[in-house]
Amino acid sequence: MxxxxxxxxxxxxxxxxxRLATPYLYAAxxxxxxxxxxxxxxxxxxxxxMGAYAAFFVAMSSGNLWLGLLAAAVVGLLMGLLMAVVSVxxxxxxxxxxxxxxxxxxxxxxxxxxxxxxxxxxxxxxxxIKIPLLGDIPYLGEVFFDxxxxxxxxxxxxxxxxxxLNRTTLGxxxxxxxxxxxxxxxxxxxxxxxxYFTVGLGGxxxxxxxxxxxxxxxxxxxxxxxxxxxxxxxxxxxxxxWRPWGILAGALLFxxxxxxxxxxxxxxxxxxxxxxxxxxxxxTIVALAFAVQRAQxxxxxxxxxxxxxx
Amino acid sequence: MPDYKKLLSGLVEPLLPLAAVAAALVIGAIMLLALGVNxxxxxxxxxxxxxxxxxxxxxxxxxxxxxxxxGLGITIAFRGGVINIxxxxxxxxxxxxxxxxxxxxxxxxxxxxxxxxxIGGAVGxxxxxxxxxxxxxxxxxxxxxxxxxxxxxxxxxxxxLLRGPMIDPKEIEAGTRxxxxxxxxxxxxxxxxxxxTLLHSGAILAVVMAVLVYIFLWRTTIGYRIRAVGLxxxxxxxxxxxxxxxxxLALTLGGAFAGLAGAVEVLGVQHRMLxxxxxxxxxxxxxxxxxxxxxxxxxxxxSVLFGGLLVGADRMQRAVQVPASLIxxxxxxxxxxxxxxxxxxxxxxxxxxxxxxxPAAHEKQPNIEARSEVHV
Numbered sequence: 001m002x003x004x005x006x007x008x009x010x011x012x013x014x015x016x017x018x019r020l021a022t023p024y025l026y027a028a029x030x031x032x033x034x035x036x037x038x039x040x041x042x043x044x045x046x047x048x049x050m051g052a053y054a055a056f057f058v059a060m061s062s063g064n065l066w067l068g069l070l071a072a073a074v075v076g077l078l079m080g081l082l083m084a085v086v087s088v089x090x091x092x093x094x095x096x097x098x099x100x101x102x103x104x105x106x107x108x109x110x111x112x113x114x115x116x117x118x119x120x121x122x123x124x125x126x127x128x129i130k131i132p133l134l135g136d137i138p139y140l141g142e143v144f145f146d147x148x149x150x151x152x153x154x155x156x157x158x159x160x161x162x163x164x165l166n167r168t169t170l171g172x173x174x175x176x177x178x179x180x181x182x183x184x185x186x187x188x189x190x191x192x193x194x195x196y197f198t199v200g201l202g203g204x205x206x207x208x209x210x211x212x213x214x215x216x217x218x219x220x221x222x223x224x225x226x227x228x229x230x231x232x233x234x235x236x237x238x239x240x241x242w243r244p245w246g247i248l249a250g251a252l253l254f255x256x257x258x259x260x261x262x263x264x265x266x267x268x269x270x271x272x273x274x275x276x277x278x279x280x281x282x283x284t285i286v287a288l289a290f291a292v293q294r295a296q297x298x299x300x301x302x303x304x305x306x307x308x309x310x
Numbered sequence: 311m312p313d314y315k316k317l318l319s320g321l322v323e324p325l326l327p328l329a330a331v332a333a334a335l336v337i338g339a340i341m342l343l344a345l346g347v348n349x350x351x352x353x354x355x356x357x358x359x360x361x362x363x364x365x366x367x368x369x370x371x372x373x374x375x376x377x378x379x380x381g382l383g384i385t386i387a388f389r390g391g392v393i394n395i396x397x398x399x400x401x402x403x404x405x406x407x408x409x410x411x412x413x414x415x416x417x418x419x420x421x422x423x424x425x426x427x428x429i430g431g432a433v434g435x436x437x438x439x440x441x442x443x444x445x446x447x448x449x450x451x452x453x454x455x456x457x458x459x460x461x462x463x464x465x466x467x468x469x470x471l472l473r474g475p476m477i478d479p480k481e482i483e484a485g486t487r488x489x490x491x492x493x494x495x496x497x498x499x500x501x502x503x504x505x506x507t508l509l510h511s512g513a514i515l516a517v518v519m520a521v522l523v524y525i526f527l528w529r530t531t532i533g534y535r536i537r538a539v540g541l542x543x544x545x546x547x548x549x550x551x552x553x554x555x556x557x558x559l560a561l562t563l564g565g566a567f568a569g570l571a572g573a574v575e576v577l578g579v580q581h582r583m584l585x586x587x588x589x590x591x592x593x594x595x596x597x598x599x600x601x602x603x604x605x606x607x608x609x610x611x612x613s614v615l616f617g618g619l620l621v622g623a624d625r626m627q628r629a630v631q632v633p634a635s636l637i638x639x640x641x642x643x644x645x646x647x648x649x650x651x652x653x654x655x656x657x658x659x660x661x662x663x664x665x666x667x668x669p670a671a672h673e674k675q676p677n678i679e680a681r682s683e684v685h686v
Binding site for chain 1: 473596644651
């Protein structure tokens with residue numbers, strides 16, 4: 001174990017930890033908005049896969065990473081709106097429709113991957129940009145201020161989301177709709193409108209989360225490349241008690257465990273890689289077991305709203 | 311005068327799932343056109359694949375078997391008001407235990423080993439399903455998330471065992487190191503129903519199980535309580551039913567059936583445990599269960615239909631080079647359409663209720679609102 005605790009390894013681990021938090025943050029904060037308004041979107045994983053594919057394909061064929069990112073956002077929006085139609089307008093059981101959305105995204109992204117690309121290819125993704133001054137701080141600069149734009153964006157999203165949720169009228173409406181849709185409706189807030197907005201927004205963010213993998217962190221596309229990351233992001237929303245800062249703490253905890261797991265394999269410590277890969281999933285379950293004790297979920301979560309129901 | 315309106319709505323309701331499949335196929339046709347494939351040709355292969363030959367037909371039933379078993383587990387869980395997404399992991403653990411029993415218990419007659427191996431698979435899957443059950447009952451952990459996490463853990467566990475302790479010694483000798491267990495001795499293979507095809511006796515077992523699950527859910531007290539808890543947990547608690555206990559039971563039984571599916575897949579089809587054995591049955595079993603309207607007997611035709619689609623998809627991939635993932639995407643759409651169409655069913659139920667309470671209505675007793683969907 002001693003070779004794990006040398007300075008270069010620890011710094012490398014911290015750097016990977018910050019980097020790997022990116023997709024969790026985008027996906028989980030998007031999902032948080034949907035859940036705060038009362039919609040449980042279990043299809044995040046499928047949206048991420050479609051976003052990852054769209055970003056990669058468009059960036060590869062156009063040579064423009066920003067176009068790729070835009071494509072991921074648009075595809076995410078469309079998938080989010082599909083979920084909104086099913087769960088808000090048709091009032092479908094949300095746990096199950098989310099699985100439908102997941103299967104749809106998984107199948108469609110594999111189908112498109114096989115027909116348009118055939119095999120795995122890689123591209124040059126967003127490059128790390130060192131922030132002047134801050135990036136020169138010893139150790140800290142290396143760990144926090146030498147990343148690509150998508151990583152910075154994910155961390156800036158946290159205060160932004162907290163501000164929107166807690167300090168704006170829109171945030172108030174979102175929380176009201178998730179806590180007491182009947183009352184919100186009486187006050188003239190469009191419950192369906194707000195939920196379409198949040199689920200659509202969650203879709204955009206999940207799409208970008210996928211893009212952050214395929215054109216920001218890993219820079220390739222593979223079938224089922226998210227491998228459960230979208231589901232962990234949903235668990236992070238519970239873990240973070242539906243609050244942006246809580247989600248940040250959870251995302252960092254997870255990405256650090258992931259980084260640890262990767263570095264254990266890099267250094268060659270005697271632990272079967274299959275067992276190491278299990279760690280984040282086991283941690284998720286343990287975290288959920290402790291998180292529920294204190295968390296108070298939005299009262300109307302996963303309950304479709306219909307006027308005139310008591 | 312016959313009530314045509316009522317007759318029509320009575321006809322439409324059972325047809326809704328088929329309409330969902332038809333709608334998904336129409337969207338699939340648009341996708342095929344976009345890919346530059348003639349949809350008629352592709353769908354021709356999709357349907358003639360399972361129906362055009364003996365091998366295709368038996369292959370359809372082979373694929374329907376695990377779908378039905380997983381679907382039965384899903385049916386019990388969903389009826390109990392718990393959403394079990396963990397079929398994939400439970401199937402893998404069941405397959406691992408069944409393989410270990412069949413390989414490592416020496417000196418028993420074949421038939422006894424088969425029985426023990428099947429039971430082992432069910433117990434393994436049941437234990438894997440009881441973990442989210444206990445977490446939900448004790449700590450209120452959302453079972454959707456915990457079952458998904460346990461899928462990933464089971465997958466890694468299988469990778470670890472199949473590359474390490476359980477690997478086929480021949481793979482080590484040959485140096486190929488493919489992650490699979492040794493082949494099971496031929497006396498524990500499930501017998502073939504049709505010679506020179508893969509159709510095995512597990513299919514009969516699955517149908518028998520469907521009948522047993524029906525009897526269990528509708529003719530026993532425990533089954534009644536599971537359904538009561540699923541329909542209305544508050545009222546069940548008020549009636550003195552220990553809700554968490556029955557939710558845990560529903561998840562455990564759900565896991566047991568998925569585990570049994572894994573055991574049947576090992577003993578009947580692969581004759582060893584290998585990577586990728588689950589083949590997504592944990593998820594497509596959910597589709598089959600929903601399609602069968604969460605009725606054990608309804609799951610039989612549903613799994614045959616989806617088994618056929620899976621076989622057709624394989625043939626389509628070879629004949630017109632359309633990846634089989636198309637069917638996965640279409641299954642997703644089928645789920646979305648089926649759950650969306652529930653709104654119409656509920657709307658009709660409410661209309662009937664309103665009509666029934668009118669003074670002039672023919673029916674005297676008000677209908678209980680037929681909301682059969684599960685609650686998270």
